[in-house]
Amino acid sequence: xxxxxxxxxxxxxxxxxxxxxxxxxxxxxxxxxxxxxxxxxxxxxxxxxxxxxxxxxxxxxxxxxxxxxxxxxxxxxxxxxxxxxxxxxxxxxxxxxxxxxxxxxxxxxxxxxxxxxxxxxxxxxxxxxxxxxxxxxxxxxxxxxxxxxxxxxxxxxxxxxxxxxxxxxxxxxxxxxxxxxxxxxxxxxxxxxxxxxxxxxxxxxxxxxxxxxxxxxxxxxxxxxxxxxxxxxxxxxxxxxxxxxxxxxxxxxxxxxxxxxxxxxxxxxxxxxxxxxxxxxxxxxxxxxxxxxxxxxxxxxxxxxxxxxxxxxxxxxxxxxxxxxxxx
Amino acid sequence: xxxxxxxxxxxxxxxxxxxxxxxxxxxxxxxxxxxxxxxxxxxxxxxxxxxxxxxxxxxxxxxxxxxxxxxxxxxxxxxxxxxxxxxxxxxxxxxxxxxxxxxxxxxxxxxxxxxxxxxxxxxxxxxxxxxxxxxxxxxxxxxxxxxxxxxxxxxxxxxxxxxxxxxxxxxxxxxxxxxxxxxxxxxxxxxxxxxxxxxxxxxxxxxxxxxxxxxxxxxxxxxxxxxxxxxxxxxxxxxxxxxxxxx
Numbered sequence: 001x002x003x004x005x006x007x008x009x010x011x012x013x014x015x016x017x018x019x020x021x022x023x024x025x026x027x028x029x030x031x032x033x034x035x036x037x038x039x040x041x042x043x044x045x046x047x048x049x050x051x052x053x054x055x056x057x058x059x060x061x062x063x064x065x066x067x068x069x070x071x072x073x074x075x076x077x078x079x080x081x082x083x084x085x086x087x088x089x090x091x092x093x094x095x096x097x098x099x100x101x102x103x104x105x106x107x108x109x110x111x112x113x114x115x116x117x118x119x120x121x122x123x124x125x126x127x128x129x130x131x132x133x134x135x136x137x138x139x140x141x142x143x144x145x146x147x148x149x150x151x152x153x154x155x156x157x158x159x160x161x162x163x164x165x166x167x168x169x170x171x172x173x174x175x176x177x178x179x180x181x182x183x184x185x186x187x188x189x190x191x192x193x194x195x196x197x198x199x200x201x202x203x204x205x206x207x208x209x210x211x212x213x214x215x216x217x218x219x220x221x222x223x224x225x226x227x228x229x230x231x232x233x234x235x236x237x238x239x240x241x242x243x244x245x246x247x248x249x250x251x252x253x254x255x256x257x258x259x260x261x262x263x264x265x266x267x268x269x270x271x272x273x274x275x276x277x278x279x280x281x282x283x284x285x286x287x288x289x290x291x292x293x294x295x296x297x298x299x300x301x302x303x304x305x306x307x308x309x310x311x312x313x314x315x316x317x318x319x320x321x322x323x324x325x326x327x328x
Numbered sequence: 329x330x331x332x333x334x335x336x337x338x339x340x341x342x343x344x345x346x347x348x349x350x351x352x353x354x355x356x357x358x359x360x361x362x363x364x365x366x367x368x369x370x371x372x373x374x375x376x377x378x379x380x381x382x383x384x385x386x387x388x389x390x391x392x393x394x395x396x397x398x399x400x401x402x403x404x405x406x407x408x409x410x411x412x413x414x415x416x417x418x419x420x421x422x423x424x425x426x427x428x429x430x431x432x433x434x435x436x437x438x439x440x441x442x443x444x445x446x447x448x449x450x451x452x453x454x455x456x457x458x459x460x461x462x463x464x465x466x467x468x469x470x471x472x473x474x475x476x477x478x479x480x481x482x483x484x485x486x487x488x489x490x491x492x493x494x495x496x497x498x499x500x501x502x503x504x505x506x507x508x509x510x511x512x513x514x515x516x517x518x519x520x521x522x523x524x525x526x527x528x529x530x531x532x533x534x535x536x537x538x539x540x541x542x543x544x545x546x547x548x549x550x551x552x553x554x555x556x557x558x559x560x561x562x563x564x565x566x567x568x569x570x571x572x573x574x575x
Contacts, residue, residue, distance in 0.1 A: 182424050183431060186417045193415035196377055198403030198432030198481055 016162060019155040028154035032226055034266035035161035036219045038259040039168050041246045043215025046172055048244075049252035050181060051208040052188030053103065057114035058243045060121035061091040061213040063235030065220025070138045070230050071131055080144035084221040091217025092210050099209035103202060106191070118237050125232035137231040141224050157226050164222060165259065168215055172255045175211070184208055188253075249290050251297025260298050329388075330355045330516055331376070331407075331485055336385035338368075338375045345371040347540040348385060353485065358507065358517045360527040360548065362561060363537035369520040370412055372537070373487045376518070377409035378402045389485070404432040408483035410474045412490045412520075418463035422454055425462055425473055429480025440480075447476045450509060468499035475506065485516045492523050504530055524561040528552040536561065 018031060044058050069087035072078040078086075102113045125132050132138060143152045144160060151157045175181045183204045186194040195201050224230055242265070250261020268286065272279040294301045331353040338346040346368045353359045361369045374380040376387055378399045387394045389405055397405070408429075417425050426447060430440045448455040451472045457465060465473060471491055478486055488507065492500040500523075508530050511517050521527035528534055528548045536544035536557070544557060551557045 179427070179431070182420065182428050185420055185424075186428050189417040189419050190415050192379060193411055193417070194428075195399040196379060196403070196409040196411055196415070197428055197477060198400050198408075199428065200398070200400045 012166065016159070019158045025154055028158060030266055030270060032154055032158055032161050033223075034263045035158075035165045036222050036226075037243070037246065037266055038165050038262035039219040039222070040216045040243050041250070041258040041262045042168050042172050042255060043212040043219075044243055044247050045252060045255065045258040046175060046184070046215070047208045047212040048247060049254070049258070050176060050184040050188065051205060052191075053205055053208060054107070054111040055114040055209070055212060056111055056237065056240045056244065057098070057118040057121070058212065058216050059235045059237070059239035060118040061095060061216035062220040062223070062239070062243075063121060063125055063232070064094055064213075065091045065217030066224040066230050066235070067125060067132055067138065067220075068217070069221035070141045070224045073142050073225075074138065074140050075131075080142060080225055084144075084218065084225070087221035087224075088214050088217040091220065092214035095210045095213025096206065099206045099213075103205040103209060115237060115240075118240055122232055122235055122237075125235060132230075132232065135232065137229055139229050141228040141230070143228070144225055151225075154226070161222055161226075164218060168218070169255050169259065172258075176255070180204070180207065245287055245291075247297075249287060249294075249297055251299030254297070254299040257297045257299035264298070329353065330390060331518065332386075332388040333372070333376070334386045334388075336372075336375055336382045336387060338371055338380050338382045340371075340380075345540050346375065346382070349535075349537070349540070349542050350385075351535055351542070353516060353518055355484070355516055356511070356514065357533060358511045358519060358531045360524075360531035360534040361518065361520045361537060362522075362524045362527060362534055363543075364561075365522070366539070367537040368540040369537055370489050371540075373409060373411075373489050373518070373520055376402075376487060377407060379409070400432060403481050403483070406482075406484040407487065408478035408481040408485070409487040410478040410489060410491070412493065416462045416465075416470050416473050416477065418461065420462055421459050422462065422465070422473055423458045425477050426454075426480050429477035430482075432481055443480060443482070447479050450479070450506065450513075451476045468495050468502065471495060471499075471503055472506070475503075475510075479510065479515070483515060485518065486510065487518050487520075489520045490522060491519070492521060492526060500526065524557070525552075 019028060022028060040058055040062050044055065047053050047055055065087040068090040069080070069083045072083040072086055073080060098117050102110060102117070105113055126134055143150050143157070145151070149156070151160055175184070183194070183199045186197065186199055187201050187204055191201050246261040246265045247258055248261070249265060250259070251257025265287075269279060269283055272282050275282055290298075296303070329352045331351070333349060333351040335348040335350055336346055337344065337348050349368070349372065351361075351372070361372060363369050371380060375382050376394070378394060378397050378401075389407060394402055394405070403409075417428065420428070423444065426444045427440055430443060435443070453469060454472055454476060457469065462470065462473065475488065475491065491503050491507070495503065504526060507517055507519065519527055519531060528551055531548040533546065534548050534551050535542050536551070544551065
């Protein structure tokens, strides 16, 4: 077994032991939330990191998943698992409908279009009271059940989230290492060259957008069945920006980076809480410093350090940019 | 004719870059498009591969119009475009760059691996670089990779845009010899070059573009010998070649 696989197994076992050694509900809540956010951020990683397409609507797909799952279980009395699958499918479907026209745009225009969609989605959650219960929020969402076990508490729900994170990471890894991943990366590196190579860029960008939506939908459903209460405030543009920052801080084209960024930025405010009201200032400054000094995120920093450790040349900060500069 | 352009007009926004050009390329030929910067050579290739859409005229490949096709459909029809500036994918390995070239064929992994091996037979230097990232390659290696990636689509027509640009003279010679070998193996080549002298040595016919129009055309050897061509284009090309002699 190679060392990387072994290290990964040790890491997974260590994470799986957290509920056995940590008894604070508060910390377990943060772990569960960080895991859920990691799924949303991994989805964004497929779109932005692998494919180079910017979206600021990830919170909207997160909300669509949460409310679909919440509505199916509370209004129609569905069991949690099929509701979760439907939530994922619904977010993916909406992503398909939004992505089809939007992904003919690129760069700033695409970012603006996704901001517009995010704002519309939040307004729908607030105003479609028959379904969402508006600003009062949706309550009474059940916990998932497997046979005699109900995953009511954070120490058991932790494992559902862990399995979901691992499954999503595996799917993202499969995407990255196969034909689809190569096509997505080619689009990120140079869309015109990709098209001249025969890659149907629009189709692949839509595939990436749908994956990003499906990941966010699954995460939204996971959140709904753990908090058991949904409020439209949680699915704002601000939250989309937080997901984007998590991805950039972690390392946008790396699956591990997406998870690391989500965990770090979920725990950072808690670490800074003793600073009281000035914490948000320090939090903001810390994020800015990380982005300036680690343009390829934490994972990029680790790779550079490892390369230096081996006395090889550090990898470039932006391989594509360097090659473009050389070609120009 | 394998490729026919009839009175093609292409615009960049409000600026008309091609004012009705007509070009023919027969199967098995190397045809060169020559001309100064801004003459419309690259625009012609981009129009053929549908990266740009012509506003008038017609492009036919193997008797069928390319009207309404997307660039990826054109590749699937059998036209591979190797764009100017060695547009490889720098963040992907040499092998992944090559595998991507096979995308339009939807072949299985084994077939693609066999084709990669076959293409690497034409570019032996690339064989030793398989796992290296695109950005680590030298200019000449990147150009070879770009052409090799184009061949992975198994095209009938290869559009090459300035393959000698920015390369050392010895590397240019290597690239030109490879183009001749590709044509000898049965792939038709439409070659855009600023270095007219070099291009005319390997092409069977050539078109000279001037500000979006075909100014001269004919047999490559006759053009090479023609006084008009020598005065307008080959003079500068010979000067470009001078460093070769002193190097």
